[in-house]
Amino acid sequence: xxxxxxxxxxxQMTFSEHLHARRERWWVKRQLPQYSRLxxxxxxxxxxxxxxxxxxxEIGLYPRIEEIPEFSNLPNKFVLKPSSGYSAKNVFVxxxxxxxxxxxxxxxNSVIDAVNQSYAGREFRGKFLIEELLINxxxxxxxxxxxxxxxxxxxxxxxxVVERNSGVNIKANRHWFMKDDWSxxxxxxxxxxxxQKEPLPRPACYKExxxxxxxxxxxxxxxMRIDMYATTRGAVFGEFTPTPHGxxxxxxxxxxxxxxxxxxxxGASTLDYRDFGYEVR
Numbered sequence: 224x225x226x227x228x229x230x231x232x233x234x235q236m237t238f239s240e241h242l243h244a245r246r247e248r249w250w251v252k253r254q255l256p257q258y259s260r261l262x263x264x265x266x267x268x269x270x271x272x273x274x275x276x277x278x279x280x281e282i283g284l285y286p287r288i289e290e291i292p293e294f295s296n297l298p299n300k301f302v303l304k305p306s307s308g309y310s311a312k313n314v315f316v317x318x319x320x321x322x323x324x325x326x327x328x329x330x331x332n333s334v335i336d337a338v339n340q341s342y343a344g345r346e347f348r349g350k351f352l353i354e355e356l357l358i359n360x361x362x363x364x365x366x367x368x369x370x371x372x373x374x375x376x377x378x379x380x381x382x383x384v385v386e387r388n389s390g391v392n393i394k395a396n397r398h399w400f401m402k403d404d405w406s407x408x409x410x411x412x413x414x415x416x417x418x419q420k421e422p423l424p425r426p427a428c429y430k431e432x433x434x435x436x437x438x439x440x441x442x443x444x445x446x447m448r449i450d451m452y453a454t455t456r457g458a459v460f461g462e463f464t465p466t467p468h469g470x471x472x473x474x475x476x477x478x479x480x481x482x483x484x485x486x487x488x489x490g491a492s493t494l495d496y497r498d499f500g501y502e503v504r
Contacts, residue, residue: 236485237479238481239471264304264307265284267460271439277459279354279459279460281354282298282301285350285351288339291334302355302356306351313341324391325390325391338351358454360454360455367452368453372436372451373481374447376491376492377438377440378440382401382402383399384399397419403433413468413473414474428454431458435451448467449464
């Protein structure tokens with residue numbers, strides 16, 4: 224293992240290069256650290272719940288999309304999502320029968336049809352989770368703001384806040400990039416995500432968000448994007464993202480800066496080289 228890992232880690236790698244190396248290490252070579260499993264939505268949710276952190280209330284878990292209940296047997300507002308995936312694929316944020324991500328009306332059968340068509344005949348081996356639709360901390364209607372913390376262990380590099388207005392027209396979504404003290408980061412992270420000039424209010428539960436993320440980051444001791452929600456019941460976990468954006472689309476400034484924060488093999492400590500069989504020189 225020593226030679227394999229050593230060949231993927233070089234001094235002064237960019238953030239994108241580290242993420243690509245991680246994808247190769249984890250999913251191709253199967254060199255899996257302890258917490259790699261948390262990339263699964265169900266595994267991440269269980270980890271947070273078992274450690275006493277808040278997660279959305281589960282309404283139901285189904286082995287196949289065909290086994291979800293009639294919408295008349297569900298609350299008026301809920302979220303349906305697969306146990307694995309990315310970029311909100313096959314996520315339905317239902318409010319009074321309308322999917323807030325595309326503005327279309329759905330029922331049980333149309334959701335099943337849409338999901339099956341999206342996989343184009345391929346078998347999806349995961350499960351489907353239905354959970355509560357969280358309410359944003361200021362009680363604003365719609366999809367709650369998403370607070371994405373880029374963490375190197377307990378160190379928070381920045382917070383990417385997303386106002387998700389559409390899953391179809393990504394330009395309708397708004398993005399803020401904040402330091403952990405809630406001041407403006409001041410530069411672009413992703414080339415396609417424009418900086419918002421309108422000030423963003425700090426959520427009432429921001430201290431709880433920060434405390435939760437730092438505690439979890441310390442437990443993981445690796446780079447991990449920890450996605451959270453600021454809600455009417457405080458800081459609630461969303462999901463773990465170990466390779467945000469697949470390691471693509473970062474601006475040159477962000478790529479170099481975030482790459483300089485990466486330590487060791489997994490991002491937070493040079494000591495983790497010992498886990499892979501050799502010491503840092």
